[in-house]
Each structure stands twice: as C-alpha cells, then as structure tokens.
Amino acid sequence: MTTPATETTNESFLEPSNAQSGSQPLTGLQIEQWRTKGFTLIDGLIPPDLLNNLLAEAKELFPGIGSKEAAQITDFGEGMVFPSSSVSLNDLTLHPRLLMASAQLLDVPVTSLRLTQSDLWAKYGTGNEHDAYNNQDQRIHMDYPNHTLTHPPKWDEPEAVEIIVYLSGQVEAGGSTAVVPRAGSDDEAYLPPLVHSPGIGDIPWINDRSQAESWFLRNKPEVAKLRNSLYQREKYTKHKKGSVLFYRHDVWHRGTPLHRDTVRFAQNLTFRKAEASWISNLHPGWAWAMYKPDLRMERLIAQSTIEQRAVLGFPPPGDPYWDHETVSYVEARYESLGFDGFPYREALP
Numbered sequence: 001m002t003t004p005a006t007e008t009t010n011e012s013f014l015e016p017s018n019a020q021s022g023s024q025p026l027t028g029l030q031i032e033q034w035r036t037k038g039f040t041l042i043d044g045l046i047p048p049d050l051l052n053n054l055l056a057e058a059k060e061l062f063p064g065i066g067s068k069e070a071a072q073i074t075d076f077g078e079g080m081v082f083p084s085s086s087v088s089l090n091d092l093t094l095h096p097r098l099l100m101a102s103a104q105l106l107d108v109p110v111t112s113l114r115l116t117q118s119d120l121w122a123k124y125g126t127g128n129e130h131d132a133y134n135n136q137d138q139r140i141h142m143d144y145p146n147h148t149l150t151h152p153p154k155w156d157e158p159e160a161v162e163i164i165v166y167l168s169g170q171v172e173a174g175g176s177t178a179v180v181p182r183a184g185s186d187d188e189a190y191l192p193p194l195v196h197s198p199g200i201g202d203i204p205w206i207n208d209r210s211q212a213e214s215w216f217l218r219n220k221p222e223v224a225k226l227r228n229s230l231y232q233r234e235k236y237t238k239h240k241k242g243s244v245l246f247y248r249h250d251v252w253h254r255g256t257p258l259h260r261d262t263v264r265f266a267q268n269l270t271f272r273k274a275e276a277s278w279i280s281n282l283h284p285g286w287a288w289a290m291y292k293p294d295l296r297m298e299r300l301i302a303q304s305t306i307e308q309r310a311v312l313g314f315p316p317p318g319d320p321y322w323d324h325e326t327v328s329y330v331e332a333r334y335e336s337l338g339f340d341g342f343p344y345r346e347a348l349p
C-alpha cells in the first residue's frame with residue numbers, strides 16, 4: 001500500500017536565512033534554532049566561485065540524466081569523496097567558514113572538530129518506483145544509526161553536526177529535505193530511546209517511505225501512529241544553490257522526490273567533537289589516500305592551516321605528540337610540499 005502524499009502549504013516551507021560576514025558566520029538565532037529545533041538552513045556561507053567550480057566538476061564527472069549509467073547510481077557514497085582529485089571538493093570540506101559555523105553549533109573551538117564524512121553525490125529524478133531501497137521518497141529517519149556505535153547523547157549535549165550543501169536549488173530540481181522541528185523537551189517524538197525507525201533493533205532497514213510505513217502498520221501499529229504524525233509535521237527546505245542545511249543526528253528528517261528528469265548535486269558532511277570517538281569515519285581514514293600520484297592528501301597536510309589539519313586528526317601545537325624530534329621529522333616528510341613546522345616548534349615546552 002502507499003501512504004498519502006503530505007500536503008505542502010507555504011507554512012510548510014523552510015526559507016534559508018543569511019550568514020553573517022566576519023569570523024562568526026552564524027547568528028545567535030540560527031545557533032538557537034539548531035540547538036532547540038534541530039536544524040538551521042543558511043545562505044551566503046560558501047563563496048559562489050567555489051560552489052560554481054565544484055558544480056561544474058560534478059556535472060563533468062557524473063553521468064547525464066536519462067543515461068544508462070545514471071540509472072545505476074542509487075545512493076550517496078557512490079560519488080566524489082574527500083580527499084578528492086577535485087581541489088574544490090577539498091576546499092569546500094575544509095572551508096574556514098563551514099568549520100567555524102560547525103564549531104559555533106557544537107560550542108567548541110575549531111581544533112576540537114573532527115571530520116568524519118564528506119562526499120558529493122547526484123540524485124536523479126527518476127520517478128517514483130517503490131522498491132524497498134529506493135532513495136527518491138525516503139522514510140522518515142534519524143541519521144545516527146550509521147554514524148555512531150552508540151545512541152545519541154542528551155539533547156542538550158550534541159556531539160556532531162550533519163551538513164548538506166545543496167549545489168542545485170529546490171525550485172529547479174525539487175528534492176527538499178523534510179525536517180520535523182523538535183517542539184520542546186516533552187515532544188513525544190523526541191523522547192529517548194530513539195529507536196522507532198527502520199534499521200534499528202529488529203526493524204528491517206527499508207529506505208522507501210511507503211514500503212517502510214506499510215511494514216510499521218503491519219508489525220508495530222503504535223509506532224506507525226507516531227511516525228504518521230511526523231509526516232504531518234514536516235517542513236520542507238526551500239534551498240537555493242549554495243544553501244547549507246545544518247542538522248543533527250537525532251533529528252527526524254528525510255529526502256523527498258526530485259522533479260522528474262532533473263538531477264540534484266549535494267555534498268554531505270559530518271563534524272564531530274574530538275572526544276566522541278564512537279562516531280565513525282564514513283570513509284577510509286584520510287591517510288589511506290596517501291600515495292595518490294597527485295599527492296592530494298600530502299598537499300592538504302602540508303598546505304592547510306593548523307585548524308584545518310586538526311579537523312583531519314593531525315595533532316595541534318601543544319599536543320603531547322610533539323617534541324623537538326617529531327617536529328623536525330614531520331617537517332622532513334612534508335617540507336618539499338610547503339609544510340612549516342614553526343608553530344608546532346614554538347609551542348613546545
């Protein structure tokens with residue numbers, strides 16, 4: 001059976017708000033929205049030139065809509081991943097304003113962020129087949145199950161920021177992200193344990209909305225009722241090219257269908273707090289990209305700022321890893337590519 005389509009009114013849409021210029025890109029209100037409701041949609045965070053370059057590279061790399069190859073691509077993780085041969089993808093991943101905004105949301109210094117995911121993927125408007133793994137009209141879900149080995153912590157102590165950078169606008173391509181704002185600490189839908197979703201415990205992982213909700217109706221009618229109320233409460237991103245959705249691993253949300261015969265490009269990223277080591281990397285460790293002929297990873301380490309390196313797990317100045325020998329050995333490894341060990345040496349006791 002299929003569930004009825006949710007009616008969308010003007011109030012159902014979520015308009016982006018503008019980032020500030022300067023060193024603190026997010027306003028107090030935007031931070032508050034993320035902390036209380038679970039998400040915030042921001043414009044003007046990433047320079048347009050960087051977005052345009054990345055979009056041009058993505059269009060070049062991914063097969064065109066309607067092609068046989070496009071039909072094979074069903075989900076993310078099948079696209080461009082960090083560290084990439086695309087300098088734009090790497091630059092966006094470690095963009096100082098993106099890092100600073102994430103640090104504001106988690107209320108930590110940038111050097112206490114760790115990158116655990118960055119991939120760019122194409123979603124194609126292929127119509128609405130409803131096999132269980134179809135990614136067009138997703139079931140409502142939270143993202144934590146395939147990021148963390150544990151359960152999300154208390155609501156007021158978030159340990160990760162999940163990000164979608166949209167490279168295609170909602171008006172042109174469709175594909176809003178639907179989110180369910182948390183309505184305070186007694187919101188029934190957000191009471192832990194947060195386990196009423198496909199892929200958790202003994203509930204089979206089903207991606208498609210109508211397939212998933214039929215399963216709940218048959219097997220867990222009480223949960224089906226709760227989940228039905230989530231669809232009623234959805235807000236839909238009215239994102240433009242370059243809009244950035246910051247959301248949380250413990251917020252209800254889902255992807256919705258694209259307009260037919262369109263393609264949408266988006267980059268997904270995750271930053272966690274350094275101490276939350278139970279949140280896994282969604283890609284092989286960054287060092288696994290060493291030895292590529294273009295030296296992409298070696299160059300990133302050599303030429304990034306101290307903060308950008310820290311986000312990749314490279315020890316910051318003052319870390320116990322550093323002594324006079326380790327500074328000079330690491331310098332020897334990377335100096336031909338421009339690494340400067342001075343800040344690490346200067347911070348030695």
Ligand SMILES: [Fe+2]
Pocket residue numbers: 141142143253254
């Ligand atoms: Fe998701």
